[in-house]
Amino acid sequence: MVSSPRCPALRELCVSIARGVDSLCIISETLERLELDMMNGLEELTVNAPMLRALNVHACFTWRKPVAAIYSSRLELLWWSDAFDPSFVVFSEMANLQQLTTFNIPVYGRFDFKLLQDSLMLLQHFPVVSQLDLKLNYERDLSRYVYLMNIVNKLPNIKILSLWLHTKGHSIGASVFHLLSICPGVRKLKVTLRDNLKVDTPCTSVCACQQENWNTSYTLDILEEVEIRNFRGSEHDFAFVETLFTMSPVIRKMTITLHHLASPSELLRSLGNLGTCFEIKYDTSEVSYEPLFSLFPETPDDHCS
Template identity: 35%
Template sequence: MQVDGDISIRSDTLGRLALRAVSLQNRLDVVAPNLEWLRVHGCNYVDARISAPILTEVEWDDGYDPARHRFIDTGRHLHRLAVTQWTQTPPLLERFDVADELSLHLTIPPIPSAYSKFLENTSKLPQSKVLTVGLKVIGHSMGSSLLHLLRKCGGITKLKIEFIHLDAPMVSLCNHLGCSCIQQEMLRTDNVTLDSLEEVEFHFFTGCDEDIDLVKLLLMCKKTLRKMVINVADDLALSEEVQKKIQSFLHPSTILEMGGPASRKRDVCQCKDHDWY
């Protein structure tokens, strides 16, 4: 449903609802006692009041403002929460205490204040078992950004990392500007606890040095995994040298699966203007 003007929905049977705002300053009021699945796109400036006591899945595209976006009678435990953040406004993370499956696709622009905002907006994450991460890290350290999120999600059993390769300023810009992403404290792995982690999947893997370094960094946090899956990007085949290098990082008991291409598109936003990749 496209939201253009004020909308009020009252339904005892509605189970799934997808909303997309096409104008600013809308008002939206939803009372749906059987609503289980909600997708919201581009509703930054919409005043929304959603009453959904059995809501279990939320896909939220772009910023969240607790003063504008109010969940009424909704519990704090979701089966799945998928957040795509294009701006530096807070994502919908602190509203829920638990999300069994948590999917984060976040953008970090190439300025120190944006990185500080990223740290602030992700200071508290819902407890989860499965974590999917896709970061548009423009000019910052991908390693320190990922480690920050993992410190907040120590109870996960499965981790999915989607590589996003950009033509962007190098991290050396952060050295010049004194950004916190390159501070040694942010790159520590001894304070990342992943005792429950069993399986890791990498998607859109290219075999470049940055991708390999991230695999190595992750294995410094959790040396023994039950399984690792690496799916390559489109039209790529990993060289034997790269495969052997990855294998050398792994514990002998870890199962390694190499596959691809992994060009699946996420299902958070259906708008062609907002294709993440």
């Protein structure tokens, strides 16, 4: 129905919350943006769209083994938050891929966690990409789980690392510095803390997250720009910024936006290196930073009951 013979001018297509489609094949000479969201029960996907520039696949295969073939040599943006196995998912050569996004990577959990395994296979499938977006999730009570980030041992060669962290009050140092240790080419680091300070209070010094070693045995020689949003002002947040400056002698610009409930501190400004443009912003608008989950802006119909 949506392939070129019936839709010869189609540029954008979003299929959301559609049931009963077990096989989907789209062949389009004009399609540029495609989003498939929560197509529960999808078993086989084929997309042949030479003009496709952005693709988002989210929760369609319901974490079963997907069978997919994506032929889109011009693809620039790939969001894949679903099951993945390179033995059954085929991508054509994507020399223009600029941004790779995958969400819901657990920092603590169980070793047999299927979602983490699929995310790792996806990340290792693309050797080079300009920007990598990851969303890391912490459990509130870590006592029942093990630290999983050491399993993440390979990421694409990237220039920009964008992290969205729902920490629930835990320290971010161990997980972030581990990722940086396997990303030697990062020039810009963007960290967004998604905590609600009314609920996600800082954890205690005996919490498991503060027992993990921060891997600081390397130098971030080319990291030039850092942006941290929703800075909470906890003790381990200050330690994170101070360690970043110590490991990154060439940081030219550091921008920190305080959470609207965080208290301003002169200590924060004193952490900067000589020659670094250090900008501290005070959020008075109570902005809730959220990662984009859709290629398409919301419309009034999205909120109809």
